[in-house]
Amino acid sequence: MGSENEMIPCLDFSGVDDNIEGSEEWEKMSGKVREALESYGCFILMYDKNKIPKSLCENMLLGMKELFDLPEEVKRKYVSTRPYSSYKSDCPKFPLTQTFGIDDAFVEDNALAFTSLMWPQGNSTFCETMKTLSSKMHELSFLILKMIKDSYNLPKQYSSDIEDLKNTGHLRVMKYKIPKTNQDCEIALLPHTDKSTLTMLYQNEVQGLHVQTKANKWIQLNIPQEGFVVIVGDILKAWSNGRLHAPTHKVMMCGEKERYSFAEFTLPKEDVKIEVPSELVDDEVHPLRYRSFTYGDYLKYYVSTLKENALEAYLGV
Secondary structure (H helix, E strand, O other), X not given: OOOHHHXXXXXXXXXXXXXXXXXXXXXXXXXXXXXXXXXXXXXXXXXXXXXXXXXXXXXXXXXXXXXXXXXXXXXXXXXXXXXXXXXEEEEOOEEEEEEEEEEOOOOHHHHHHHXXXXXXXXXXXXXXXXXXXXXXXXHXXXXXXXXXXXXXXXXXXXXXXXXXXXXXXXXXXXXXXXXXXXXXXXXXXXXXXXOOOEEEEEEOOOOOEEEEOOOOOEEEOOOOOOEEEEEEOHHHHHHOOOOOOOOOEEEEEOOOXXXXXXXXXXXXXXXXXXXXXXXXXXXXXXXXOEOOXXXXXXXXXXXXXXXXXXXXXXXXX
């Protein structure tokens, strides 16, 4: 990793699972997760190859290439009622980006519906790969959320909060095209914070993800081939009373190779009420920063305004 990337922690989750919850090892890793997400809002995660095999991720990337190589008229058949989920390509603001978003891709019927639309003759390999990988990433996100709860020493009653924060999954698959002028880098995804609880992302060998630090310095993440990136979204920032940082990030494209990435966004259901735990409010150090809200209301506000500071503008106390 480059010297700039040393700022972003890299945590090895090999051997970390629900079986050690409450153990010394669990508490130690929970502390590291909390520290990374409070300081940077993200970290690079290395995981047990037996639990998420590299071959599974490679098969996903191969299937995505096949997906994005389909005729444009086929891809445009995919339409979703969720904002930013329908197939998008060559938008003026994102000239290098093509993307699909699939809700709860770990549910077999949803994975099958998507692949059957794209490949009427069927594509059982990609369907199974997408479903399995989405499921594993969603489970890993839940494990991280439980670590966050435990690191703040919150009572067990907040386990239901954690369940609510992750009861929907959204898989987004993305292709970033080669810039027209290889001499200069071009922006492929504008600076933004995620409107999710937690995001977990995997990419091919082409780098391009840049994160803004709390000191407003942009750094490019040099993500190892077998590494995932974990990013705090607006919802988790609000629930944690701003203790966890939701970093602004963007994608820049350089060079002569296309970039493929896929991300599992952990989300609440739209009618779920999100409220800061009283234990995370301290009038002197951590006064209440965000009022309670439902995820659906916040999403509607953001889509209608596209404000960069939507969280503070809509929910700030």
